[in-house]
Amino acid sequence: EAGVTQFPSHSVIEKGQTVTLRCDPISGHDNLYWYRRVMGKEIKFLLHFVKESKQDESGMPNNRFLAERTGGTYSTLKVQPAELEDSGVYFCASSTTQGGGGVNEQFFGPGTRLTVL
Amino acid sequence: AQSVTQLGSHVSVSEGALVLLRCNYSSSVPPYLFWYVQYPNQGLQLLLKYTSAATLVKGINGFEAEFKKSETSFHLTKPSAHMSDAAEYFCAVRAPGTASKLTFGTGTRLQVTL
Numbered sequence: 556e557a558g559v560t561q562f563p564s565h566s567v568i569e570k571g572q573t574v575t576l577r578c579d580p581i582s583g584h585d586n587l588y589w590y591r592r593v594m595g596k597e598i599k600f601l602l603h604f605v606k607e608s609k610q611d612e613s614g615m616p617n618n619r620f621l622a623e624r625t626g627g628t629y630s631t632l633k634v635q636p637a638e639l640e641d642s643g644v645y646f647c648a649s650s651t652t653q654g655g656g657g658v659n660e661q662f663f664g665p666g667t668r669l670t671v672l
Numbered sequence: 673a674q675s676v677t678q679l680g681s682h683v684s685v686s687e688g689a690l691v692l693l694r695c696n697y698s699s700s701v702p703p704y705l706f707w708y709v710q711y712p713n714q715g716l717q718l719l720l721k722y723t724s725a726a727t728l729v730k731g732i733n734g735f736e737a738e739f740k741k742s743e744t745s746f747h748l749t750k751p752s753a754h755m756s757d758a759a760e761y762f763c764a765v766r767a768p769g770t771a772s773k774l775t776f777g778t779g780t781r782l783q784v785t786l
Binding site: 558559586588590595596597598599600603605611614646648650652659660661662663664665666 | 676708713714715716717718721762771772773774775776777778779
C-alpha cells in the first residue's frame with residue numbers, strides 16, 4: 556500500500572511568485588492534515604480536512620495560503636504571493652476515521668521543502 | 673491548550689550507550705502523547721504512543737517511553753544506541769478521542785558516534 560506522497564519534493568521560487576504544493580493521502584483516509592516546519596522551529600499545524608471539508612484551519616498563517624481538497628482525495632496548498640517567511644518544510648499527513656474514540660495514527664509524507672528567495 | 677517542550681536540540685551518544693531524549697508536556701485534558709522519528713529525506717514515522725493505557729509504552733526499534741503524570745513528562749529511552757538510530761526525534765501531544773491536530777516539540781537531533 557502506498558504511503559502519503561507529496562509533490563514536489565523541493566521548490567525554489569522568488570518572493571511574489573505563486574507555488575502550489577500537492578498531497579496524496581493514503582487511499583481511504585478521510586482525514587488530511589497540513590503542517591509546516593520553519594527552520595529550527597517546531598512543526599506547526601496548518602489545517603485539517605475531513606473529506607473535502609475544512610474541519611480546523613486555525614493554523615493557517617494568513618490569507619495568502621489557500622488549501623483545497625476537491626472530491627475528498629488529494630489536497631493542494633497554494634501560497635500566493637509567496638514571502639520570505641514562508642520558507643520551510645511543508646508536511647502532509649493522513650489518518651482514518653475510527654469509531655469509539657480510536658487513536659487515528661497520522662501517517663506523514665516526506666514533505667516539500669519550499670525556499671522563497 | 674497544549675504544548676510540548678523538548679530539552680536539548682542536539683544529543684550525542686556513543687554506540688551502545690543509553691539514549692535519553694526528554695519531553696515535557698502541558699495539557700488541559702489528559703493527553704495522548706507520541707514520539708515520531710524522521711530519518712534523512714523521509715517523512716515522520718511513529719515510534720510509539722501513549723493513549724491512557726499502560727504508562728510504560730514500548731515502540732519500534734527498541735525504544736520505549738514512560739508517561740509520568742506527576743512530572744508531566746514522556747521521555748524516550750533506548751538501552752543501547754545503534755548507528756542507525758541517528759535521526760531527528762519529535763515529541764507530540766494531542767487531545768484524546770478525536771482526530772485532532774498534533775502539537776509538536778522543536779525536535780531533538782540524535783547523533784550516534786563510534
